[in-house]
Amino acid sequence: MRRRRDTLKNPEQELRVFRMRSLLAVLVVLILTGLLGGRLFYLQVVQHEVYSTRSEKNRVRVEPLPPTRGLIYDRNGKLLAENRPTYNLTLVRERVDDLDATLALLVELLKLPDEEAEAFRVRSRQRQRPFQPALLMSDLDEAQIARLAVNRHRLPGVEVQAQLLRYYPDAETMVHALGYVGRINAEELAGLDSGNYAGTHFIGKSGVERFYEDELHGQAGLRKVETNARGRVLRELGHTDPVPGRDLTLTLDSELQKLAVELLDGRRGSIVAIAPATGEILALASVPGFDSNQFVTGIDVASYRALQENLDLPLYNRAIRGHYPPGSTIKPFMAITGLKEGAITPGKVIYDPGYFQLPNDSRRYRNWLRWGHGRVDLERALAVSNNTYFYSLAHELGIDRIHENMTAFGFGERIAHDVQGQSDALMPSRTWKRGRFNQPWYPGETLSVGIGQGYLQVTPLQLATATAVLANRGEWVKPRLAQRIGEQEVPVDLPDTPADIELGNETWWDSVYSGMEKVVSGREGTARRIGRDLEYRMAGKSGTAQVFSLGQNEKYNADELKERLRDHALFMAFAPVEEPEIAVAVIVENAGGGSTHAAHLAKAMTDAWLLDDEAPDSDEVREALEREDDRVAGD
């Protein structure tokens, strides 16, 4: 380092330069500080509101408090749907040091197969926020809870959480009347009030659970909490209690419902009972049922497939969605229609040669008794279930008037007030046929409808409803399942109740009742066997619905047919005749004739409802069934 000699250092000048530069530096420092000050002013004064809001959003989290779902009782206060505490295994990932070891230990403690560890691992990732527990397994049993409790110290971050789950004590029996709840799916979520359902995992999927979802669900509450950046809740800032859902008291009588299911004894079929004066549905049974509790926790694929592939269709609610030709059970309603339209009077007599022929048509529409019933008036026509009488009546009325009057009884309509998923089945008309097949209506089709065959289809609920209206002398009360919502009674008169049916002569009702009484009590009555030890007056009508049509001159033997091609047995009844308390519709699929295979079930129902005695137990009924089996009779 050789010092430069050509110029001399000038300390004065160096100092001057330094001071100039320092002054400049001060200027730059002031400008830069001004820049910072300006930025801070912008953030803290100009944009303060924006950042204030953002900071609040950061720290405050609103947690929903789901309401407790309302309970469901039957008319006698028996619990049909309750909320049962269950225990779920959850895991907070942030609190677990060694996930593999913890999961392995859990699988060992819960005595699960080793593969479950992998499923647990997948589930432990399924959550939206840090410090939110992930659900590993639901519905732990007591032994599992105990083993977890003992090993608690080895399982940091693992918790057993209590949760209320819907539970149906009599699931198999009640499912088609009650419906059930299940996990909310994406489709349902889109249509829901996201605020009110924020903490709710279950929603009514069918039946009463679905129809009264709003009432049963209640109003969600919320809890404002302060959380730190990792999502850990530090303290509660505010609290709004949830409003629990309202309890529901149904019109169902669970004993009667149980009896209905037992009476069907595993056969496919349905029994619906209604109190005519109030429209209260007392029983709404569809067999087979299934265990709806499986659907609450989430049914496994194999079980669900088994249910779906079951030929007896347990998931299918026959009571409200099953379409059956009513067969001869339509005849009392045809009779009322005939009387109302002036086509017949109770005294009008026709001669039955065993068949009916349309003018200019060679085809013979047969009575079930090949040689005919001879002279038949209205009451006898009902008692012996004469087809020729009703062919003739139907022909005289024509399909238009039949359609109009049958619709007035609720056929082809969805009348019931709160029955979720009820079907309108089919009350055919000219317009319907034109639209459906683009064909005109043929007179022969009117005859089929007249005896409850052809295109005509009804649901058991419709049949029971029409029977109740018939028993009421035409006065309409809408059938309903809910008696009380919370403390609030469901009124007898509901909006959109159909117009009452009025006859020119009040005694004509009694004529029809009389004919129906003779069905069970008359000498010639098709179901006279059940009338032998009747302790009250009962009006009824049997029906046999053909599953497939027979050719012109064929006669068949039920035994030779495959079981599923056999006729459906139907019976409708109400009792006591002078002041009806119960109307029943019974349908037993592929059982054969209604008078033999359905009538006694209807009587068992009315007995149970009207007599103080204990309801007949299922053994007695089975014996009765066996006794009746030997007997073959037409309707």
Place this chain on the structure above:
Amino acid sequence: MIWNELTRGLRSHPVKPSLSGIARRRSLWERIHLDPWLLGMLLVLMLAGLVVLYSASGQHFSVVTAQAIRFGVALAVMVGLAQLSTTTLLRWTPLVYVAGLGMLVAVELIGDMGMGAQRWLVIPGVIRFQPSELMKLAMPMMVAAWLSRQVLPPRWRDLAVCAVIIGLPVALIARQPDLGTSLLVATAGVLVVVLAGLSWRFILFCGTLAAAALPLLWINLHDYQRQRVLTFLDPESDPLGAGWNIIQSTTAIGSGGFWGKGWLQGTQSQLEFLPERHTDFIVAVLGEEFGLVGMLAFLALYLLIVGRGLWLAGAAQETFGRLVAGSIILTFFIYVFVNVGMVSGILPVVGVPLPLVSYGGTSSVTLMAGFGILMAVNAHRRLLPR
């Protein structure tokens, strides 16, 4: 010899003749070679910093204690360095510079990996040490030492030498990679040259060259460095990742408003939304809890310190001391500006702590060592005829 110098001020000096020829006793401050104004302001800053740190640490008193101890060490270093004469500093400068270079090379070869970059030199059980911190002081001193022997303003040949003195350590630090520190070290060196009277034409020329070289620099950046720049330009592009820090810090500052939420009341900081809240981002805690008022008060304090520092530098008798002091105090300001600018979102995120407020020992010691040298430069005057 150093010991002699260190203790000279404390030994009672015989009465020396003053400029006017009238004998007077030197004041205590003069004897211990400290500037009371600067020291006072630094102490106020440290105390205020500890108050903020207590809140920023999540109210852990142990953190405050640890920081106070480091401040103690830093003050001791400052007082010690203040006792050295300019001559001694000048004599030792090349040695320290070369040693620093050697250590940077050592880091390059055997350095400990920390945070994905080699920055630390570790003698197990003894010390973890960042040679780049040493360079923050040694390099500008080396530049000043060189220039002070030359006739100023510097000529081309002098500038070439300065470029080498600055370039070597900067390149080594940048390789670690620690772009932020390398730029700051480079700035400290360049400031010396500028203060020495670098011609404006040359500054303009370099500025243009630097602007032209920007794309080249971009290509050579590490991914995380590029990410930082991109995030700076648009923090919302990655709100949960790289943008998180900036979003949360601006939210903290902005939500503080004019008066602030109050000490220990900042939700952003107390609830840990703010990252690095007790180190690089501590100013966000300050802004949130003490508002614009608190921020401006701190900025004012920093400005006063810088002003006093420049005053002392300007009062120095020798070019070497003057240049070193000027560079030190301006670098100090740059730390403040870069830190506050980054946390408030007008500069990209670089790892620069807020001087004497952020938690951290090394930077406090380096800063206070700088102030020690600044005071030494000021205190050791030779009696020159005016």
